[in-house]
Amino acid sequence: LERERAYQLVRTHIENKHQAFIVYPLIDQGDNDEVKAAVDDHEVLQKDIFPNLKVGLLHGKMTPDEKESVMKAFRNQEFDILVSTTVIEVGVDIPNASVMMIEGANRFGLAQLHQLRGRVGRGDEQSICLLIPETEDSLENERLKVMTETNDGFVLAEKDLEQRGPGDFIGYRQSGFADLRMARITDIRLIELARSVAEELFTADPMLSNPENALLLSKVSEFWHSENSDMS
Structure with a gap:
């Protein structure tokens, strides 16, 4: 009808x-x-x-x-x-x-x-x-x-x-919730703060070789390995 x-x-x-x-x-x-x-x-x-x-x-x-x-x-x-x-x-x-x-x-x-x-x-x-x-x-x-x-x-x-949901930030999914989580993807202030902190960190330590960044390096490597596996 x-x-x-x-x-x-x-x-x-x-x-x-x-x-x-x-x-x-x-x-x-x-x-x-x-x-x-x-x-x-x-x-x-x-x-x-x-x-x-x-x-x-x-x-x-x-x-x-x-x-x-x-x-x-x-x-x-x-x-x-x-x-x-x-x-x-x-x-x-x-x-x-x-x-x-x-x-x-x-x-x-x-x-x-x-x-x-x-x-x-x-x-x-x-x-x-x-x-x-x-x-x-x-x-x-x-x-x-x-x-x-x-x-x-x-x-x-x-x-x-x-x-x-925002989908994957990289990858092929067009919907669904991303593996990288935050309270609200539409929280612009939080996104801007995260970007600012990331820029400062990679300016100071682009290879994440400092001991205090060892955990972050591990997580980034894990994330990229997972993404490359999904795309192959």
């Missing part, structure tokens, strides 16, 4: 001579048929949901020329709807696009959702961003609710860090 209402809102905006984005977390489903994906849903949207509209497709596996061609066509209003992945997150300016529907919204961080919704509302008309989660998980929906409470990107970035 929620998705059907979203589709109807998309139709309404298009009837009013505007355009729409429908964003997906994946390019294609592969072996994961529980997650909606751009390539798979593009065909369904064109044939079954919006048969009388023109639906374009844009994703990261396309060549630069292909992507530019699709964006040019959308900019020239040759498509009513652009089905896309997060390749539109930055550098896309389509003033006539007034509605965005984000599938699998719970798979995105708040800061990324904020970036995405910034792709609509760039013209004079009122815009709307519709978040469609994969599940009815109350915790996830509470997290997404923050998007309705503020348009401040800094506030959303802080909430994102609090809720998803």
